[in-house]
Amino acid sequence: MELLIGFVTTVIVVKAWNVVRLKRLTKNAEQAFWHSDDFNDGIKKLGSQSSSPADNPFLALALVGHAGGSRSGRASHATASA
Secondary structure (H helix, E strand, C coil), X not given: CHHXXXXXXXXXXXXXXXXXXXXXXXXXXXXXXXXXXXXXXXXXXXXXXXXXXXXXXXHHHHHHHHHHHHHHCHHHHHHHHC
């Protein structure tokens, strides 16, 4: 029984740490990325030098979204029709 309680406590602590980390990353994404001059500046502010996409879900989302948009031709199509 003590082993089960220890395991559950560990899971709770790890989940709580992840919530705190994600809140910090969210605040950074709101303050830095969305108020950047351009996409590359936003990526730098998300911490592309200090963290990896595996550690920062906002950085991963921005990179995947940008890659997907440029592959589909949507960005060039939108600027061509404007």
